[in-house]
Amino acid sequence: xxSSTRQKPVKISPVRKAxxxxxxxxxINSVTLLVAEGVVRLSGVxxxxxxxxxxxxxxxxxxxxxxxxxxxxxxxNNKGFHDDDWERPDPDAFxxxxxxxxxxxxxxxxxxxxxxxxxxxxxxxxxxxxxxxQVYNLAVDGYNTMQEVENFRLHGQQxxxxxxxxxxxxxxxxxxxxxxxxxxxxxxxxxxxxRNYMMNDLLVWSHLYRIIFLTFxxxxxxxxxxxxxxxxxxxxxxxxxxxSLYELKTMAASQGFELLLIIFPNxxxxxxxxxxxxxxxxxxxxxxxxxxxxxxxxxxxxxxDLLPAxxxxxxxxxxxxxxxxxxxxxxxxCVASFLSRYLIAEGLVPQDFRN
Numbered sequence: 001x002x003s004s005t006r007q008k009p010v011k012i013s014p015v016r017k018a019x020x021x022x023x024x025x026x027x028i029n030s031v032t033l034l035v036a037e038g039v040v041r042l043s044g045v046x047x048x049x050x051x052x053x054x055x056x057x058x059x060x061x062x063x064x065x066x067x068x069x070x071x072x073x074x075x076x077n078n079k080g081f082h083d084d085d086w087e088r089p090d091p092d093a094f095x096x097x098x099x100x101x102x103x104x105x106x107x108x109x110x111x112x113x114x115x116x117x118x119x120x121x122x123x124x125x126x127x128x129x130x131x132x133x134q135v136y137n138l139a140v141d142g143y144n145t146m147q148e149v150e151n152f153r154l155h156g157q158q159x160x161x162x163x164x165x166x167x168x169x170x171x172x173x174x175x176x177x178x179x180x181x182x183x184x185x186x187x188x189x190x191x192x193x194x195r196n197y198m199m200n201d202l203l204v205w206s207h208l209y210r211i212i213f214l215t216f217x218x219x220x221x222x223x224x225x226x227x228x229x230x231x232x233x234x235x236x237x238x239x240x241x242x243x244s245l246y247e248l249k250t251m252a253a254s255q256g257f258e259l260l261l262i263i264f265p266n267x268x269x270x271x272x273x274x275x276x277x278x279x280x281x282x283x284x285x286x287x288x289x290x291x292x293x294x295x296x297x298x299x300x301x302x303x304x305d306l307l308p309a310x311x312x313x314x315x316x317x318x319x320x321x322x323x324x325x326x327x328x329x330x331x332x333x334c335v336a337s338f339l340s341r342y343l344i345a346e347g348l349v350p351q352d353f354r355n
Contacts, residue, residue: 033208040207057141059184063233064150066181069140075114079155082106082114083137089160093134094349096122097156099148100167103264103325104139106332116329121336129340131349136161144172146240149248157251163258163348165339166248166301169325170266170288173239181233241292245299258348261296262339263289265307267321278311309338 056074057067069080078085082105089095098104098119106117114120114137123135138156140147148166156164245261252259266285268276277283289305296303313334314320320331327335343349 037206037208040211057184059181062150062154063235065147065154066233066236067140067142067184081136081138081140082117083120086134086136086159089158090134093132094163095159095161096133096135096163096165096349097152097159097161098122098135098137098139098165098167099152099156100139101143101148101169101172102139102141103169103327104137104167105141106137106139116332118327118332118335118339121332122339125336125340126343126349129344131344131351133349139167144174144236144240146244147236149244152248153251157255160255161257163260163343164248164252166259166261168261168263168292170264170285170292171325173241174237181236242295242298245295245301249299249301259301260343260348261292261301261303263292263303263305263307264325264335265289265305265310266324267310268324278307278314283307304342306335306338310334 056070056076058070060066060068069076071078071080073080075082077083078087104117104119106114106120117137119135119137119139123133126133126135136156136159138148138151140151143151145166145168152164249259265278265283266288286307289307293303293305310320310331313330317330317334320327320334322328344351
């Protein structure tokens, strides 16, 4: 018998062996996938894919909002609004929030800067009248009343306003930004923004996964009806003014702020046989003013109609608008001057403010 004994072979349990090969398989495949991802990224062959963001607006997943304004684009502030930057409520000021659409938004199409729009001018005029006031402009292009109320719920409440001014444009009942929503959704499906309900974070991040996904599902993407996605936003195409006013009034009651709905007149009539006039009995949109006044009354909301003020300014200064809806700088000045006097006269802005 040999003095040396043969060593017994080491036996590895099936479980440990399976675990070892499993980990090895994962490592090899992970490295392979990372290398492939790097190659695809460097080659640039994967199509670009992202949420649609126009120059100023992005499509929102919130069907009550539709779209949102992008921060720091074309004079928009850190929150996406045409206003000076702000972070939190000014504790030393009487805080006013303006809700509205492109009439209050103050875009360059109609004014050189948002500082020519009535919300910014209103703040300065009230401050000149020795009122400690901060006006926050939360207006967004194309919003209707429901979108404005939802915008306030998401962004305005945190400012803890003492007064909310709801700008009402006569097309706020059903207008949905000239079908801009449909256009934004279409852009998500086509060209460099192709995207659908199967979109997920991996598809955005991984160029490799994206090119595989689009290779197998390209036909499905091309055949999808954009209208199916538009249907998610159907509520925007309905008359939701009354229920939205009720919602805003409920928030006002629970949070303790005053609420004023401001009716802005239309400025032209497309009727060659009846020249437009702001004059009583000749102004062609009075019934629309009466309709929103009645709806606001039903919700217990105070209203002020700007038609008489704009009529006065027109008599003295001439044109107050650039089209049927949008004010020119003179119109914004007129509205800001009237509102500053009205808010003080009605006690809606106190002389001695103490938070």
